[in-house]
Amino acid sequence: MANTGYDKHLENGEIGPPPINERKLLTKIDIHLLPCLCFMYMITFLDRVNIGNAAVLGMRDDLGLKSGMKYNAALMIFFIPYILFEIPSNILLKKLSPHVWLTFCTFGFGLVLTFQGLVQSWSTLMATRFFLGMFEAGMLPGCVYLLGMWYKRSEGQKRYSFFASSVILAGAFGGLLASAIGKMDGMRGYRGWRWVFIVEGCATCFMAIVNFFVIPDFPEDCKWINEREFAFLRGKLAAETGRLTDTAKLGWREILGVFRDWKILVGGFMFFGQAVAVYGYAFFAPTIIHAYGYGEIKTQLYSIPPWAAAYGCSLACACLSDYFRHRYLFTLIPMLVGIAGFGILLSVRDTAHHNLQYAALHLLTSGCFSAGPIFLCWFGMNLGGHRRRMVGTAWQIGFGNVGGIVATYSFLEKDAPLYRNGYIIGLSFSCFSAAMATLYLFGVWRENKMRERIRAQGMVEVTPEDEERLGDLAITYRYAY
Template sequence: MERFAIEKEGLGDHHVSEGSSHELSAEHLAINERKLVLKIDLRILPILCIVYLMAFIDRVNIGNAQLFSLAKDLHLTTNQYNIALAVFFVSYIAFEIPANIIMKRVKPHIFMSSCMFCFGLLVTMQGFTQNFGGLITTRFLMGFAEAGVFPGCFYLMSMWYKRDEAQRRFSFFVSAATFAGAFGGLLATGIGHMDGIRGYHAWRWIFILEGIATCVLSIVAYFAVSDFPEEAKWLSATERAFVVQRLAAEQGKSDLEQKINFSAVLESLTDPKTLIAGFMYFGPTMSGYSLAYFIPTIVSTYGYTPIQAQLHSIPPWAAAFGLSMTMAYASDKTKRRFPFIIFNLLLALAGVITLFKYQGANNHARYGALCLYAMGVFSAVPIIICWFIMNLEGHKNRAVGSAWQIGFGNCAGFISTFAFPAKDKPKYETGYSLGIGLLSMSIVATIIYYIFCTMENKKRTNGQRKMIL
């Protein structure tokens, strides 16, 4: 079994000679590795996708609610609506690294289900708010509740899969967000017909019903979310030992027992590749959140009614899902990450430049460019995350590194909440120009990260650095 270099072969950060020992141990232990990986897939992926799907829907459904008189009922000014979007990211960004550390200590199944229940409850409460103060309070608390979900899921998945298995799983997981965007629009369309029931406008029902559904599913998550391989009770002792061994042969010791303190965090963050990884993620994150929050609003400028705009917000997400999974399969098959990231960022850039430059009457052309923008952004995100996280070794580096990259990138989410102000309608020049600039920055950061990885590989292959086993 081959181990891949950071980018020479596109995936890992060191090499291993052929004749891997874990193949012999699998045969010796009478373990069918393919069936075991399928068993892991069925236990790990579906429930994490559901957790993140609900988190994403509950985070961005305010964009759907905005079309159903939310601002009017709560007497919001334009800036107050954007502030309500932005305040979520203040607590969300601040708590991401601590959240990963807490998850490691209290076990993933407890942490994830607790987070899910809390943000579901807060979304339900959001449906009963009466003013701006109530809205920003629930949004701020939601940031704390959701902070550990996205980086925590990547951290957990990275401890279960090898590098040449990871991309399809990471992309499938992130596709939960694209599915959430489409599903959220479809839900909002249906719930929109409940306007006036029991005296509540449709936007309140969007929050109340989706929040209650999240709370119910959090009970399922408590029993279904898996812990780390060393602690997974649904595997036999032999299977647990084999899973730990096969990952250690490629990625080094997991060091589950190692405590993560402040000095350990600083040690992980001093690697320049870690800092660059944050900038790689920054650009597509800004665009991704802009699309998540404002696709219904953007589409409504094409002459659709609120219900029609909700329906037309679905195809860009569906197209993004299709391309993302195609890119993931090709990336794992070719064992490369860099060219696929660049391709997707350039595709997104082409889409947003078209939206910025073309303001003609052909709404079909603008809608097509919007689809390209979404496809490029949401296909690039999981490959960027996978490339970086799977190059990190051990619980400490992956807990801190994944939270850093995603936390830093989410600073762009804060920017995105002010990127499409109502005064810019219908051209939205501010939002599109920010998308162009930050995607360009991420392309440069990706090239720099590639150069760092290439230099690292040369050191290792020339024997200047000890191989990490």
Template sequence: MVKQSSEMAEQKPDGHITHHSLGDDNLSSPALQMSTIDEKALVRKIDRRLLPMLFIIYVAAFLDRYVSRVAVTVVALTILPHRVNISNALTMSLPKDLKLVGNQRNVALCIFFVPYILFEIPSNIFMKRFKPHVWLSGCILGFGVVMLAQGFVKSYSGLLATRFFLGFCEAGIFPGSFYLISIWYKREESLQRFTVYWCSVIIAAAFGGLLASAIQKMDGLRGLHNWQWIFILEGVLTILIGFSAFFLVTDFPEDAKWLTEEERKFVIGRVGGIEKDQTITGADVLKFFKSFKNFLGAVMYLCVVVPIYSFAYFTPTIIRTYGYSVVQTQLHTVPPFAAALGLCLITAYTSDRLKLRWPFVIFGLILAIIGLAILMTVHHSFSAEYAGICLVAMGIFTAGIAILCWYVMNLQGHVERAIGTAWMVGFGNSGGIIATFSFLTTDAPFYHTGYSICIGAMCICAASSILYGILAVYHNRTLRETNGEKEARLYSL
């Protein structure tokens, strides 16, 4: 017997959406019960058609962002404590070539997040209107074009302009992909799929530095600096991915032409009967922000994003203080990400099986706090610091995807998920701005300020998660008392 797991939605003339809630575990659709479709085989078919291209798109987007950070920050990070071998640390010359001084490097990193945060909700609304294969491919294509252009900037102002438009183009990719994934799967299947997509971030972060280190050897080729080659090659690759995405990204279930009519109806029914003609209005956006739970979701994600971005910043710095070369440093950054990848996959499988999110969120946060405490207090043992780095990576990435999935899959239908994914990711990524100014070279070598900020963020995240869980319990109890359990659209815990 196949159980229906979401809600029916009806749009009223005034633009508001009325949800007719269906319990995840308590209501079965007769049409689904009578279907001869093999549900497991259909889910595998969806996995093959939906996830690989989204994964490739965000590997390209995050890789571009990561190698941009490497190119912009690497010289600034060479001014480290006495243990650094300066001849090995001086690698790329972007700050010198563009005559960056003072905090201009930080501003160049920061300006990316301004359009990235502001345009995420509008982007999801446009994606619903124009279809995912058009919108997402356009976003990644535009991202590649701007990245290519960044390889030819000649001044600080040109760098700021390209960084701004990179943020503008990428704004729709991450939240749009999670929005799309959430519409295709039931709640108890979702974290494993979210994690597969989330792993694109981990893989890009793990190998982005290695790629940048390899490209740095192209310095002077055809009269171009190595940092220019990074942007040019990454831009060309991303443009090619953008053209491919137009043909390979799938749309929402109701528009998926690669499914038969019976399969489309089955998919829509199993995830809650999402209606095709749902539209998103300004009234829906205002209604969304009347719920305190939606602010809590954004705060949870913000507080885990701060150490995620900071981790990308401070890991190479810590390793370099022990005198490793650039390539050795990048090689040492891979195992923490590999450990994070393994724990994320194990957690996703276990969490989906148990249909629980909250315990895994808290577990990840505890790991991260322990790791940060080690890094803050231990300064003369590379083994201990490296263990701390691994614990931080495992904790923040595990908690991050569990928080995102927990919140998004508690939202209902196209309207809430379109707004909610964009709001959570957009607000949360303001943590990237905080991280940019948390680990400054003036605080080297101990970075007490940066570690304190990250530990504080983790504690706020834990408190917000506990409060969100309490509100979820209250929400479920209220629905059961009002509508009866069979009609209740219960929140997961």
């Protein structure tokens, strides 16, 4: 990438400061932003789904969750506060600053997870899962919103995928970590599954304290970029994120006004369908693999390779999407790969083909987990202005996580060992997600064409204040697809 910036000649004829090196500035932003957000999100997702590892290590027996749907209810209760607090959390993030709010949330769910290792009954497990969902509600929408305020759309996909792939690393690392912690069974009188929660919860609290000092805020609030760098960023991002100011009004009228745009609703629907498949696997992967006849520790280790395959596929899709500067096909193709994995699992009629089933899990994870980051980037980066991006990203993730509620009841104990109903549900919602992505593509393509016709008919004057107020609804704005 060539250097860009400005050469300013002073009145006395001297040459002004050298131009901003855009590549160097991007690297500086990446170093400050990506490692802490990725690690924080990895821990967030690990703390959310490690209940699946704990279930295989004896939690269901100890708490009386072996029969009925108490275990599924414990998974489901997490999503109620998680969904309700998404938009309010993003508003608080903007008011309090990211490093304060995200640190508070991280420390909160780390503390709750530690207490989850001490529960003695189903009712206390339900309580800890509820508060875990409440504290985790702000993490993903807050991080996605923050990322969107630092990068252009053409710069975003690799970084979004690198960030979102933390989920995949969490799944792989979770199995490895659970296999190691599971060997602590009996230490200090605690079962191995309890140590999974206690160790990971304490590690999360420690990470929260560190992150208070390293999480960056919005560009207009950061002290590690100088005035020239900020001026450069402000000019570069103005067309996509607004003018990087705090002038956007945030009353309930403005928040509800965002939902008058039907594309906002479709963005939530397409992430909703994908979330059913993702959470279905994330919560029940150890249970599914355990049904193949492996022991408790071996099950944790066998859960790692499908996550590793998904990680490689996700990064490959992100790089190709950025290279071709196209999003839609790189959501559709991975979803078709995931659908193929569901199809193979449904075609298996007995329990004797474990190798084929295990291979199909690699297709399922590679497809479904690769599409998610592109959904987030495509929709989130298409929203212009602080207000629409703040509300829109929180809505997409909040409503999308309703899919998590569906997923918690997809794999029931009575359907073991083939879990055909769970695979049918995952397949159906994957198809739904692909259909919603196609509808969104049509919507943004139609909007672009309409705006081009209006501009061709005559000059349309749009002031910077109008662009800030309207965001991506401004007639000068063009959506990416």
